[in-house]
Amino acid sequence: MRVAWKHIGLLAMLACVLALFPTIVQAASEPSIVVDGKKLELSGGASVEIKDGNVIIPIRVVTENLGFRVNWDGATRGIDITDGSRLIRLTIDSKTAYVDGEEKQLLAAPALKKGVTSVPLRFVSEQMGMNVQWHAATKTAIVNRPAPPVVETPSITVDEIRVDGRQLTIAVGGKVEPKVFTMSGPDRIVIDLPGTSLxxxxxxxAGQKGVVTTASAPEIANVRYALFSSNPSTVRIVMDLSSATPYQVSRGAGNEVIVELLGGTTPDPATGGETAPGIPGTDGTLPGTDGTIPGTDGSTVTPGNGSETPPVIDPEFPPVSSGKKLIVLDAGHGGKDPGTIGYSKTQEKGFNLSVVLKVQALLQNDPNMEVVLTRDNDTFIELGERGPIANRLGADAFISVHANSVENSPSASGTESYYYEEASKAFTQVMHKHLLKATGFKDRGVKKASFKVLRDTQMISVLLESGFISNPTEEAALFTEEMQQKIAQAIVDALYEYFGFSQP
Ligand SMILES: [Zn+2]
Incomplete structure (x- = not known):
């Protein structure tokens, strides 16, 4: 059983007491800790220890003095420490730690002695972004918190997107420099607005993406928009065209960005409809002597560059007109990162990949859903790239598949499912219900945790820990075709239930 989250921040009173202590540290026989220039007074006889050159502190210091939340799991002897955005997972007597799911090695293992849990100060502090210095002469650990990061929020909003005849008007709350380019197959004009949000x-x-339907001009099939990137924050608007059509970009009243289709369609007999050279938007040749477009208020807008290289994963978000939900399946780890290691030395990455490939096979030709995998073979993908793949695609759901393990604890067992944003909780509960039924393992429940992939994704997302490969029974089951197929089917069933599709 897990104890409830405990959060005891730095109390104002404690801060006052600490302020009375001199900030210049005197030589002392007992090791001490100074946080942000203030020496910590450890309560109730708690002491700081030096073990193999590492400063070991009681876990109570982590909650009471450093202000992090700590969650203890007796079954796995696991310690989860979080500052609200980062999650450090430690295990008693294990030198392996996980920071946002990424494996790290400790110099000293956390210990449990006489009911007191202690953890290495430097590792915990540094992983939380603090700076730690050790003064040997005074036996003092000096911990400094970084200044709070400046969060850059885009100040310009995209307020309205409308189509009048052959003209697209984008109302924005400030001056933006649009990047406009064309893509073919099908033909479309892509307008990126850097520094903007919806x-x-x-x-x-419409949530993070939407469609402006229009019947006003035969050349314009659809206008779609979405928050394309969050760093830098960029709204992307795509005009789906019935055929390649020249266009011009100008600035309207206020800071409106106007994209107007010009002339008629210009099929090239030689290429059967390919855009001919010299057409605005395809090669940067635009009206105006200096290559810029005069705006109605006399300002100019830099022309779009038709030769812009599209991003590697997918040039733009997939057409929503298909009506299908786009599901991104993320097999955890891969390549040089094996993930956790099983009781009989199996590797987690292989299990994860097998499951997502089976889900993909089940959803092939599915009338309701399309699937994209973050990896479909044994390659390494940075943790920080996984969420953005789904974001760029404008996915509807993100599912990260993993398996658990605890070193030296073969009895730890069970299925657990994680979410981060509240918006993903209901989705995670449905996933967990089906997954648990498939594995038949112990129910470890639906949990909230700050895993990086869950934080990074802008759509509903879930991280599934089907079972413990450090448990010989669960390991044997998880690596069978039969169990992997059951888990894959459970994921599909959960998607059907959550999105309300009727079973084929
Ligand atoms: Zn994993």
Whole structure:
């Protein structure tokens, strides 16, 4: 059983008491800790120890003095420490730690002695972004918190997107420099607005992406928009065209960005419809003597560059007109990162990949869903790249498949499912219900945790820990075709239930 989250921050009173202590550290026989220039007074006889050159502190110091939340799992002897955004997972007597799911090695293992859990100060502090220095002469560990990061929020909102005849008008809350380029197969004009986000109204109307349907011009099939990237924050608007059509970009009243289709369609007899050279938007040749477009208020807008290299994964978000939900399946780890290691030395990465490939096979030709995998073979993908893949695609759901393990604890067992944003909780509960039924393992429940892939994704997301490969029974089961097929089917069933599709 897990104890409840405990959060005891630095109390104002404690801060006052600490302020009375001199900030210049005197030589002392007992090791001490100074946080942000203030020496910590450890309560109730708690002491700081030096073990193999590492400063070991009681876990109570982590909660009471450093202000992190600590969660203890007696079954796995696991210690989860979080600052609200990062998750450090430690295990008693194990030198392996996980920071946001990434494996790290400790110099000293956490210990449990006489009911007191202690952890290495430097590792915990540094992983939380603090700076730690050790002064041997005074036996003092000096911990400094970094200044709070400046979060850059885009100040310009995209307020309205409308189509009048052959003209697309984008109302924005400030001056933006649009990047406009064309893509073919099917033909479309892509407008990126760097430094912008969707206005609350647009977001409430359609979430992170939407469609402006139009019947006003035969050349314009659809206008779609989405928050394309969060770093830098960029709204992307795509005009789906019935055929390649020249266009011009100008600036309207206020800071409106106007994209107007010009002339008629210009099929090239030689290429059967390919855009001919010299057409605005395809090679940068645009009206105006200096290559810029005069705006109605006399300002100019830099022309789009048709030769812009599209991103590697997918040039743009997939057409929503297909009506299918886009599911991104993420097999954890891969390549040089084996993930956790099983009781009989199996590797987690192989299990994860097998499961997502089976889900993909089940959803091939599915009338309701399309699937994209972050990896479909044994390659290494950075943790930080996985969420953005789904974001760039404008995915509807993100599922990260993993398996658990605890060193030297073969009895730890069970299935657990993680979410981060509240919006993903219901989805995770449905996933967990089906997954648990498939594995038949112990129910470890639906949990909230700050895993990086869950934090990074802008759509509903879940991280599944089907079972413990450090447990010989669960390991044997998880590596059978039969169990992997059951788990894959459970994921599909959960998607059907959550999205309300009727079973084929
Ligand atoms: Zn994993």
């Amino acid at each position: 206005s609350r109204t647009l977001e409430e109307r």
